[in-house]
Amino acid sequence: QVQLQESGPGLVKPSQTLSLTCTVSGDSVSSGDYYWTWIRQSPVRGLEWIGYVYSNGHSYTTSSLRGRVSLSVDTSKNQFSLKLTSVTAADTAVYFCARDPVRGQLVGSFDYWGQGILVTVSS
Amino acid sequence: DIQMTQSPSSLSASVGDRVTITCQASRDISNSLNWFQQKPGTAPKLLIHDSSSLETGVPSRFSGSGSGTDFAFTISSLQPEDVATYYCQQYDILPPRFGPGTKVDLK
Numbered sequence: 235q236v237q238l239q240e241s242g243p244g245l246v247k248p249s250q251t252l253s254l255t256c257t258v259s260g261d262s263v264s265s266g267d268y269y270w271t272w273i274r275q276s277p278v279r280g281l282e283w284i285g286y287v288y289s290n291g292h293s294y295t296t297s298s299l300r301g302r303v304s305l306s307v308d309t310s311k312n313q314f315s316l317k318l319t320s321v322t323a324a325d326t327a328v329y330f331c332a333r334d335p336v337r338g339q340l341v342g343s344f345d346y347w348g349q350g351i352l353v354t355v356s357s
Numbered sequence: 358d359i360q361m362t363q364s365p366s367s368l369s370a371s372v373g374d375r376v377t378i379t380c381q382a383s384r385d386i387s388n389s390l391n392w393f394q395q396k397p398g399t400a401p402k403l404l405i406h407d408s409s410s411l412e413t414g415v416p417s418r419f420s421g422s423g424s425g426t427d428f429a430f431t432i433s434s435l436q437p438e439d440v441a442t443y444y445c446q447q448y449d450i451l452p453p454r455f456g457p458g459t460k461v462d463l464k
Contacts, residue, residue, distance in 0.1 A: 280455060282455075283455075297452070341451055342447070
């Protein structure tokens, strides 16, 4: 049974870096069959796709966050991670990690999700 | 980026009612559309992919249709456990984009 679990601080100060990790069980982040994905949700922005990282470390980030986001994968720990720099209150959201099966050129069929972690940006 | 709209934004219906939600994409996305169900405090759950293909284990009272820019999601007979917010999401072109959601509750 595939499970994903987000972890990290629930409170981050403005201008600092938000760092989250997703631990995967029941599957391997080394598998070439999936994009390992981050999505966030807030009342203002709704559900927003952040980006994905692939097993070889290749990543793709949505243009609105490019330059602030770093995505990585740690195959030895079966984890993948998100770093978001220079955070503001607008980055307050529930952050989800998810699995996205590779389907040719198509990106975005999220079949397994973590439970989500609320990250608040506040001093 | 492709923009997604949904209507209505919320609805109330009785148990056993047929419920339909519509979703519109700002450009042709073929059939590259998912439908998700989200209950409070939980992650979205994928119900339908490729506009009309039911995920394994999803009850057959849920269905989807459409292609191009106009799509529909139907619950043929609303059940109490279907109270949730429903989202459409396109994956034809990066970035994947979700609709704003439709909240369904019981009358």
